[in-house]
Amino acid sequence: MKKKSGKITEVIALMAVYIGGLILFRILNELGSDTSMMENLPEGMVNLTIALAGIVTGAGMAFIEFNVLPRIAHLPGRHYTVLRFLITTTTVICGIAFVQTLFAKVYFGKSWADTLIDTGRFLQTGIFWSSFIYLMLFSIILSLFKVVHYHIGPGxxxxxxxxxxxxxxxxxxxxxxxxxxxxxxxxxxxxxxxxxxxxxxxxxxxxxxxxxxxxxxxxxxxxxxxxxxxxxxxxxxxxxxxxxxxxxxxxxxxxxxxxxxxxxxxxxxxxxxxxxxxxxxxxxxxxxxxxxxxxxxxxxxxxxxxxxxxxxxxxxxxxxxxxxxxxxxxxxxxxxxxxxxxxxxxxxxxxxxxxxxxxxxxxxx
Missing domain, CATH: 3.30.70.1230 (Nucleotide cyclase, GGDEF domain)
Incomplete structure (x- = not known):
């Protein structure tokens, strides 16, 4: 029970970190600079989009941390590093794309064909690439912090x-x-x-x-x-x-x-x-x-x-x-x-x- 409670706490903390990071990123880098569907969203909905992206990405990274990485931890170091990078990259891209697709389908009521087209366009915008680069750097920093923290012990x-x-x-x-x-x-x-x-x-x-x-x-x-x-x-x-x-x-x-x-x-x-x-x-x-x-x-x-x-x-x-x-x-x-x-x-x-x-x-x- 204690172990499960500790994992839940880490998942919530991870989500909160990603949400806070993305909100800070929006404040520092005005994300509406590109022509995309996000420009048609009200200010409050844009912030909600960012928060959802943080939740989805944080949940995905938590799942990887607890269920995927332990299973590949015994691979040779080089293979483990490459595979971990690919998994992290895929998770971040999918998290951002999923939230974009969700809003295109639910908020704007577009067809699946138009939704996929709009999502494809979004993945080429500066909004996506700036968010992607930020989240990747954020993931690397969190991983380094975690490694140091667990190496020398709590406190x-x-x-x-x-x-x-x-x-x-x-x-x-x-x-x-x-x-x-x-x-x-x-x-x-x-x-x-x-x-x-x-x-x-x-x-x-x-x-x-x-x-x-x-x-x-x-x-x-x-x-x-x-x-x-x-x-x-x-x-x-x-x-x-x-x-x-x-x-x-x-x-x-x-x-x-x-x-x-x-x-x-x-x-x-x-x-x-x-x-x-x-x-x-x-x-x-x-x-x-x-x-x-x-x-x-x-x-x-x-x-x-x-x-x-x-x-x-x-x-x-x-x-x-x-x-x-x-x-x-x-x-x-x-x-x-x-x-x-x-x-x-x-x-x-x-x-x-x-x-x-x-x-x-x-x-x-």
């Missing part, structure tokens, strides 16, 4: 713009380390080029789940992803655990695709830990948000234990306490041990969904 881009982390801040955060099992074996089997495409495909699936659970991407390091949330927004919902299991489900949905393209189905291990860290903005040539603290080192060491104990998801005691009473998950104590590089004992727990049972499974190192 992070605003923090960079506002300069929040120019002075180091202390924050209470949870970190989730996700790592590919048997990565060395897979890399040797696929070769570096196919292995890179394999990882990209896995992380594209992970990116879709990241959006759903509003995680911030801290780092992608080789075959490992490091995600984070502010603890005060996560400690009651255990988003890190939900994200991992949703990622597993998404991989399972694409199992045939992985086997067909690579002959290998990916499996991941993960670890979660929480605590206070220092957050600061790197001041070098590339702006980057950095986290420092024992939390990250401890989480990395817990991740190493997944291979030793043949577990897919391990938690520190502080994270395990959040979900100990949850009916959706079962917590099982693994061991109290001294992690590499540490002197004190750390309690490590395994978590699995309540409808499953804890069993030993073949595990890659």
């Amino acid at each position: 992070t881009m605003l923090n960079f713009i506002s300069g929040k982390y120019r002075i180091p801040q202390e924050e209470d955060r949870i970190f989730l380390f996700i790592d590919l099992k048997s990565s060395t074996t897979i890399a040797e089997q696929l070769g570096h080029a196919r292995y890179s495409r394999f990882l990209n495909t896995c992380f594209n699936d992970l990116a879709e789940v990241i959006k759903l659970h509003q995680a911030e991407i801290y780092q992608f390091v080789g075959d490992e992803a490091v995600l984070t949330w502010r603890t005060d927004t996560d400690n009651k919902n255990a988003k890190c655990i939900k994200l991992f299991y949703d990622f597993k489900k998404r991989l399972a949905q694409n199992r045939e695709l992985y086997l067909e393209k690579f002959g290998i189905f990916p499996e991941f291990k993960a670890a979660a830990h929480t605590g206070m860290v220092s957050a600061s903005e790197a001041q070098g040539g590339k702006r980057e948000l950095l986290y420092h603290g024992d939390v990250l080192n401890t989480c990395a060491r817990i991740l190493e234990l997944c291979s030793r104990y043949k577990k897919e998801l391990l938690l520190s005691e502080s994270v395990a306490d959040w979900i100990r009473q949850s009916p959706n998950y079962t917590i099982q104590h693994v061991e109290e041990c001294i992690l590499r590089g540490k002197e004190e004992y750390t309690s490590v727990f395994e978590v699995f969904e309540a409808r499953t049972t804890a069993v030993d499974v073949p595990f890659g190192i």
Whole structure:
């Protein structure tokens, strides 16, 4: 339900952006400069035409974003880019032409033959071409904004713009380390080029789940992803655990695709830990948000234990306490041990969904 509500919100926002953009375009560029059917429309109807064009185009782009692009996301980069451009171009042209045809038929009551002729003439006018170019540029800008937004995570881009982390801040955060099992074996089997495409495909699936659970991407390091949330927004919902299991489900949905393209189905291990860290903005040539603290080192060491104990998801005691009473998950104590590089004992727990049972499974190192 939450995922569906989020999509509806994005669709409405996308429509509103296109409507607002077209209305602004009309104000800045007097669209009635060409001789076309639009000159015969009252001022209010012209604005309505523009608004409808925004709705139709926005709805079309939303449909593509949610239903078409995910299906072609696994294509090679060049093919994906070309196909996406062609789909976007077709959608914008069809959206503008559809609204023009609608008004010619309904408002002026023309025959279908005259309507198609009038629409053909309209597609040659400066009004159409200026609208088309504007909407294409608008789509490119929105796509770039979305890519940057999802790459660095919700809220992070605003923090960079506002300069929040120019002075180091202390924050209470949870970190989730996700790592590919048997990565060395897979890399040797696929070769570096196919292995890179394999990882990209896995992380594209992970990116879709990241959006759903509003995680911030801290780092992608080789075959490992490091995600984070502010603890005060996560400690009651255990988003890190939900994200991992949703990622597993998404991989399972694409199992045939992985086997067909690579002959290998990916499996991941993960670890979660929480605590206070220092957050600061790197001041070098590339702006980057950095986290420092024992939390990250401890989480990395817990991740190493997944291979030793043949577990897919391990938690520190502080994270395990959040979900100990949850009916959706079962917590099982693994061991109290001294992690590499540490002197004190750390309690490590395994978590699995309540409808499953804890069993030993073949595990890659």
